[in-house]
Amino acid sequence: MLEIKNLVKRYGRDKAVLEGLDLKVEGNSVISIVGASGAGKSTMLRCINRLVEPTSGSITLNGTELVHLKGADLRRARRKIGMVFQGFNLLDRLTVMENVLAGRLGYVNLYQAITRRYPQADIERAFMLMERVGIAHYANKRADELSGGERQRVGVVRALMQEPEVLLADEPTASLDPRTSEQIMMLLQSLASELSLPVLINIHNVAQAKTYTERIVGLRHGKMIFDGVPSDFNKDALDAIYGGIEAPDDAISDAPSEERAHDPA
Numbered sequence: 119m120l121e122i123k124n125l126v127k128r129y130g131r132d133k134a135v136l137e138g139l140d141l142k143v144e145g146n147s148v149i150s151i152v153g154a155s156g157a158g159k160s161t162m163l164r165c166i167n168r169l170v171e172p173t174s175g176s177i178t179l180n181g182t183e184l185v186h187l188k189g190a191d192l193r194r195a196r197r198k199i200g201m202v203f204q205g206f207n208l209l210d211r212l213t214v215m216e217n218v219l220a221g222r223l224g225y226v227n228l229y230q231a232i233t234r235r236y237p238q239a240d241i242e243r244a245f246m247l248m249e250r251v252g253i254a255h256y257a258n259k260r261a262d263e264l265s266g267g268e269r270q271r272v273g274v275v276r277a278l279m280q281e282p283e284v285l286l287a288d289e290p291t292a293s294l295d296p297r298t299s300e301q302i303m304m305l306l307q308s309l310a311s312e313l314s315l316p317v318l319i320n321i322h323n324v325a326q327a328k329t330y331t332e333r334i335v336g337l338r339h340g341k342m343i344f345d346g347v348p349s350d351f352n353k354d355a356l357d358a359i360y361g362g363i364e365a366p367d368d369a370i371s372d373a374p375s376e377e378r379a380h381d382p383a
């Protein structure tokens with residue numbers, strides 16, 4: 119279980135960008151975090167894996183307090199937090215397999231890491247996960263030879279190689295075309311349930327949030343002003359989150375639905 123209590127983040131002396139957030143995530147829920155640009159979505163995710171230092175508050179993952187961890191304890195805790203990025207964050211000149219195995223760096227010793235001698239079990243797990251998401255045949259290709267959707271699948275597998283207890287995805291579909299975005303959302307939804315993994319997804323596309331996630335958290339100016347199921351995310355909720363700031367296209371339509379029931383990967 120991931121539990122955030124009274125999380126505050128202030129950059130320097132500026133006004134707090136997160137003003138006391140509380141969030142509890144259990145089981146294999148897939149949760150989207152929506153909000154206008156600058157609402158604090160990325161800051162919230164980055165506080166969880168401590169890419170950003172929380173100013174105050176508590177974040178626990180399965181009983182371990184993450185705030186204030188340092189050194190080896192922080193590295194150990196971070197292994198349990200997978201992250202998928204908007205820009206994929208792959209090492210372009212390395213192969214797909216090498217990128218995927220980078221997800222094990224937190225587990226192997228320095229010699230293994232430098233010589234890239236990963237345990238056989240890691241290689242088998244890598245192939246199993248690459249098969250699962252449909253990229254195993256690209257194992258020896260350079261990462262920069264793949265399409266955006268394929269690259270994001272590499273990013274997802276790399277995160278899963280960490281054997282995470284929670285998966286964070288920061289705008290995972292923002293660099294992809296609409297159809298590929300839907301495929302990645304479906305993939306995250308299926309993997310959450312197959313691996314019993316909670317997944318938190320920052321997303322601008324409210325229609326996709328409604329279609330592919332089971333809970334929506336809405337932020338506005340660093341405060342949580344909506345936390346509920348997609349069917350309750352109506353025009354009022356939309357106005358409360360975006361009113362006067364931004365009006366996302368097709369935000370309350372039930373957009374992509376053709377393939378929502380299955381994952382083609």
Ligand SMILES: Nc1ncnc2c1ncn2[C@@H]1O[C@H](COP(=O)(O)OP(=O)(O)OP(=O)(O)O)[C@@H](O)[C@H]1O
Pocket residue numbers: 129135153154155156157158159160161162
């Ligand atoms: N490193 C930083 N230093 C100072 N201010 C920052 C830093 N990172 C983010 N901010 C500010 O914090 C606020 C929240 O930013 P954040 O990136 O978390 O929002 P967001 O909801 O993810 O926005 P977007 O959807 O545009 O990515 C913004 O006002 C931003 O300018």
